[in-house]
Amino acid sequence: MTGPVRIIAVRHGQSEANLVWEQSTDQPLRYDRGDDVVTLTDLGRAQAAALGARLAALPADETPEVVWCSPYLRALDTWAIALETWGAEPLPVTVDERLRDREMGELAPYNRAAIRAYFPEEAARFDAEGPYAWRPAGGESFGDVAVRLRAFLGDLRERADGRRVLIVAHDAVVLILRHVIEGTPDAELAAVDAHAPIHNASASTWHAVDGRLEVLSFNDTSHLA
Known part of the structure; x- marks a missing residue:
């Protein structure tokens, strides 16, 4: 058993929340939609x-054969629209719940400016610990996300052995997926920042070589031009 022969991981298209966050710029914002x-x-x-x-x-010989998707609506909708346009069966x-976006807990409704304005103790912890810890x-x-993605990839190795896989998920998932596939220790998680941000509807592709996944392209948006 060698696992998937190819993985294409995509971030969902621009969401309503993405647009709201972008438009807020540096103004404190609370967005309560789940x-x-x-x-x-x-x-x-x-x-x-x-x-x-x-x-x-x-x-x-490069098209996906099976799909793993986040349970969040924006990811499911992205796949449904992509499939319709593709025209495949x-x-x-x-x-898979493990492909959900990074959970922000009690701070989920707030943008970064609002966290600094209303939760200065959390902002101080963020500054002290760094964005990945x-x-x-x-x-x-992000280390917690890495733990669940390692478990996901372990299961995928068995369930998608020899298959070409499409993953439809979120920016944090695609970013940390690269970290996990490369086998980088979590103590070096901050190094993944070099590959951020993950763009909406970008595609990142890995191909198996001698049983090991190697990245062919990452965060590619050439199809959006």
Whole structure:
């Protein structure tokens, strides 16, 4: 058993929350819509369709055979639109909780400016611990995300042995997936910052060589041009 022969990991298209955060710039903002039910903007839907066109243009021996998807609506919608544009027959889809976005706990409704304004003690912890070690109250650090993605990849190795896999998830998932696949110790998690930010509807591809996944392209948005 060698695991998947190819993994394509994509971030969902632009979501309603992404747009709200972007428009807030440095102004404190509270956004109360639940993270799991936020869906796509018009731009996000167009990005998902472009992703589908990218999949349709792949050679037959590179197209995904099975899909693993975050349970969050924006990821599910991205896959549904991409599949419709691709025009392929429906693929087996596994919705996996471990592919959810990083959980921000009690601070989930707030942007960074609001956290600094209303929760100065958390902002101080963030500054002291760094963005990758910091665990917000009731939430996850990036190290916590790495733990669940290691478990996910362990299961994927068995369940998708010899298959080409599409993963539809979130920026934190794609970013930390690279860290986990490369086998980097969590003490070096901050080094993944060199690969951030993960763009909406970007595609990152790994191919198995001698049983080891090697990155072919990362955070690629050429299909969105």
